[in-house]
Amino acid sequence: MLSLLVGVNVYVFFFSPGSLKQVSQAAQAASTLSPGDPALITAQPEAAPVQGPLPAPAPLVPHAKPKRHDGTLKEHEGLGAALRREGLASPDADGVLRALSPIMNFKKELRAGLGYSVRLDGNGRLEGFELRVGPGVVYHVTRGPDAKLTVDKTAPPQKKPVR
Secondary structure (H helix, E strand, O other), X not given: OHHHHHHHHHHHHHHOOOOHHHHHHHHHXXXXXXXXXOOOOOOOOOOOOOOOOOOOXXXXXXXXXXXXXXXXXXXXXXXXXXXXXXXXXXXXXXXXXXXXXXXXXXXXXXXXXXXXXXXXXXXXXXXXXXXXXXXXXXXXXXXXXXXXXXXXXXXXXOOXXXX
């Protein structure tokens, strides 16, 4: 059985009409032609003449209303998965994670049941994200005018110890 398969492969690669030798010769011939060479240009059908006036462009669609989604992290769910579940595009979800990573310890602070809010513009692009990790501790990710994501953390003021 094995010898039959080997025989078929030898025939296909070396003796058939589309053998490797012919393919390599065709590749060499094509590589020596320039992009504007008439041999490479295929016949293109002529464009039909335009009859009558051109149609008016479609009216501009007004921007859709911004959306806000509130949710909570589920058990065994990462923040990236929750963001994608809320409809964020992968670049926006990754941007939120990259923005949070310098100031947040994901392993210690993320747990099931944490609340978050996602604000999307009318086109579905992220405007802002809020993650509530504790009483008064909130991470805010916002998109600036330069389209970059920035992050800040608000925490309750720490009480001074009484002596």
